[in-house]
Amino acid sequence: MGNYHEMEMRVVYAQTLNELIERNPNIYCLEADLGKASATIPEVSQRNPRNYINSGVQEANMIGVGAGLAREGKIPFCATFTAFATRRCYDQLTISVAYANNNVKIVGTSPGITQGPNGGTHMCFQDLAIMRAMPNMHVYSPADSNELRSVMFYMAASQQPTYMQLVRLKMPKLFEEGTPFDPNQAKRLHAGEDVTLVATGFMTRFALDVVRQLAGEGVKVDLLHYPSVKPFDTQTLIDSARKTGAVVTVENQNIIGGLGSAVCEVLSEQHPVRVKRLGIPDRFGEVADQDYLFAKHGFGPEHIARACRELSNSKP
Amino acid sequence: MSLAGLPRRILLEEKQMTREELDGMAGEFRYVVTDAICRSGVGHIGGVMSLVEIVITLYFRIMKVKPEDPDWPDRDRLVLSKGHAGPIVYTALAYRGFFPKDWLTTINQNGTRLPSHMDQILTPGVEITAGSLGQGLSCACGMALAAKHDGRKHRVFCIIGDGESDEGQIWEAALFAAHNRLDNLVVICDYNKMQIDGRTEEIMNLEPLVDKWRAFGWETFEINGHDWDAIYDTIQKAVTVTGRPAMIIAHTIKGKGNRETEGLVDCHNVKIPDETTYQRFMCGLECKFDLPY
Numbered sequence: 001m002g003n004y005h006e007m008e009m010r011v012v013y014a015q016t017l018n019e020l021i022e023r024n025p026n027i028y029c030l031e032a033d034l035g036k037a038s039a040t041i042p043e044v045s046q047r048n049p050r051n052y053i054n055s056g057v058q059e060a061n062m063i064g065v066g067a068g069l070a071r072e073g074k075i076p077f078c079a080t081f082t083a084f085a086t087r088r089c090y091d092q093l094t095i096s097v098a099y100a101n102n103n104v105k106i107v108g109t110s111p112g113i114t115q116g117p118n119g120g121t122h123m124c125f126q127d128l129a130i131m132r133a134m135p136n137m138h139v140y141s142p143a144d145s146n147e148l149r150s151v152m153f154y155m156a157a158s159q160q161p162t163y164m165q166l167v168r169l170k171m172p173k174l175f176e177e178g179t180p181f182d183p184n185q186a187k188r189l190h191a192g193e194d195v196t197l198v199a200t201g202f203m204t205r206f207a208l209d210v211v212r213q214l215a216g217e218g219v220k221v222d223l224l225h226y227p228s229v230k231p232f233d234t235q236t237l238i239d240s241a242r243k244t245g246a247v248v249t250v251e252n253q254n255i256i257g258g259l260g261s262a263v264c265e266v267l268s269e270q271h272p273v274r275v276k277r278l279g280i281p282d283r284f285g286e287v288a289d290q291d292y293l294f295a296k297h298g299f300g301p302e303h304i305a306r307a308c309r310e311l312s313n314s315k316p
Numbered sequence: 317m318s319l320a321g322l323p324r325r326i327l328l329e330e331k332q333m334t335r336e337e338l339d340g341m342a343g344e345f346r347y348v349v350t351d352a353i354c355r356s357g358v359g360h361i362g363g364v365m366s367l368v369e370i371v372i373t374l375y376f377r378i379m380k381v382k383p384e385d386p387d388w389p390d391r392d393r394l395v396l397s398k399g400h401a402g403p404i405v406y407t408a409l410a411y412r413g414f415f416p417k418d419w420l421t422t423i424n425q426n427g428t429r430l431p432s433h434m435d436q437i438l439t440p441g442v443e444i445t446a447g448s449l450g451q452g453l454s455c456a457c458g459m460a461l462a463a464k465h466d467g468r469k470h471r472v473f474c475i476i477g478d479g480e481s482d483e484g485q486i487w488e489a490a491l492f493a494a495h496n497r498l499d500n501l502v503v504i505c506d507y508n509k510m511q512i513d514g515r516t517e518e519i520m521n522l523e524p525l526v527d528k529w530r531a532f533g534w535e536t537f538e539i540n541g542h543d544w545d546a547i548y549d550t551i552q553k554a555v556t557v558t559g560r561p562a563m564i565i566a567h568t569i570k571g572k573g574n575r576e577t578e579g580l581v582d583c584h585n586v587k588i589p590d591e592t593t594y595q596r597f598m599c600g601l602e603c604k605f606d607l608p609y
Contacts, residue, residue, distance in 0.1 A: 050465065056495075061454045061488035068458020071436070071444060072466075076458075091448050092485075096455055100436050100445035 004145035005173035012145040013166055014043030017077060020156045021048045027156055028069055030078040032062045038079045038109055060089045066104040067096035075103060075156060082108030083124035086131055097161050098136040105155050111165040112252030113293040114202060123285025129257025131163040132230045138183060139230040141165040141201030144174040147227055150181035167202050183228035186236040192220030195312040196240040200226045200259050202252040210304045219312050229259055234266045241267055246311035247275045250304050255279040276307045338544050342368050346573040347605040349407045354588040354597050356424035360400040362583035366508040366568035367404050373547045374473060375408040383413035386440045392470050393459055395444045397452025398477035399433040406430045414441040418609035450483030457493050460501040471555055474503045479511030482520045493561040494533030501561040502554045508570035512584045529563040541566030576600035
């Protein structure tokens with residue numbers, strides 16, 4: 001137990017699934033020939049083979065089988081790369097899972113630019129957007145291993161069809177083990193009055209680094225981390241925007257439809273302030289490393305810092 | 317695979333009905349379901365009429381169900397993957413007592429619990445939401461797998477369409493069911509040889525269909541899908557198959573039992589805009605019955 005932040009998130013995912021299966025034999029681990037990539041091979045496949053189902057390269061069928069299992073009271077966690085977990089089987093997710101309200105958990109691994117070496121075909125920048133637009137579907141994006149565990153425990157106990165992004169990499173520790181997860185509650189990681197910064201998933205660690213740096217410059221940032229993009233905690237955002245008067249969003253996604261859009265939807269209706277969205281500016285990905293992609297698309301730490309300074313200074 | 321020597325497991329609710337009773341029920345079902353679809357002004361009558369004998373056999377001679385307890389854990393399941401044939405299953409469910417027969421008059425009406433395509437949330441007795449073709453068979457695989465893991469003895473039946481068999485997901489599920497030895501899964505293909513845009517052999521040829529399923533590792537049967545004895549006897553054989561799933565290719569006639577639709581390629585989804593058309597469709601049926609509401 002413990003020290004999960006010293007492990008790759010995918011290993012934490014697999015070990016936590018084992019823990020969940022051993023508490024509740026109705027939990028299932030489904031894979032579509034990417035079990036090794038998710039680390040569920042060998043973690044889950046060897047330790048809990050009865051609850052391990054590999055469909056081969058059949059994402060659509062995996063989701064349907066998951067729906068059938070859920071109809072019989074099972075709780076399947078179906079994992080594959082984000083591109084295949086969402087856009088490839090979007091209609092199966094829509095009808096067999098969400099419309100039918102079957103309690104399936106979908107896990108999209110290697111979101112956004114963390115798909116680096118596989119390049120543009122595998123980089124999915126729209127999964128938060130398209131999954132958020134699906135009625136009955138919750139959408140989560142945990143930022144570190146301890147939060148991942150809390151989110152998974154929540155998912156295993158809920159009756160809610162859910163999509164979760166899973167960064168496979170090791171991530172720095174942001175939260176203590178056992179930090180509670182409530183999809184209706186954003187987390188304030190740093191309090192400030194000058195500008196609000198909203199982040200989720202992979203980008204929260206970078207946002208926190210930037211906020212600490214800016215504090216040294218005298219720019220006080222109110223940093224909100226949203227482990228759940230849907231449901232979306234509107235009140236915390238509005239309270240923060242009321243205080244700061246300007247909001248920057250950053251996400252490992254297309255700026256169309258994801259976290260930034262969720263923020264704009266809430267603020268434009270309830271408390272209009274200036275918003276700057278950082279992320280992928282409506283482009284496809286390519287084979288490249290993180291720094292190259294941050295620089296090309298303008299959503300790395302320096303871009304976050306610049307946007308926070310600009311909006312902080314631009315207030316009337 | 318030879319069935320000789322296998323123990324004949326009587327797992328299902330065998331009901332004895334005379335041929336006259338069965339024919340009468342089929343006629344009444346065709347009359348009632350035609351009325352229900354025509355009242356709504358539009359509906360998938362072709363693929364409904366081709367399934368009448370198969371659905372009656374399942375719900376009235378074979379499947380163990382408890383209408384008063386639709387989620388009874390030991391019930392046999394039917395997944396109608398070709399979800400647009402919902403109205404014939406609704407008719408069977410109503411006559412079996414899952415809900416009042418007069419619900420049938422609400423098919424496709426505003427606020428109905430009997431939508432054109434199957435909905436597991438809205439309708440008592442409906443196992444799986446289906447309508448986007450190809451998905452129900454995957455769900456049936458998941459249900460069959462769950463039953464095996466739980467050591468339950470009930471059977472999962474699934475009806476797919478021939479047009480639906482164009483979908484890649486059908487063949488994903490075909491691989492999956494054979495690989496996982498889902499011998500508690502019996503699938504019936506409503507092979508009426510027609511899809512929306514024309515005959516299957518012209519739009520997307522499925523032949524040799526039986527060979528395909530056999531090659532995928534399934535036990536296969538081929539029957540006349542309107543022959544009471546063939547349907548009943550073959551399902552009884554199919555449920556005794558061990559180690560692999562069973563596919564029954566049922567040769568059927570689209571729109572069967574109504575001269576306005578039988579064997580006509582344009583009967584997939586008919587429009588009934590007025591009383592005159594309604595009367596024409598009702599008069600096209602072989603027998604007249606009193607509506608049960």
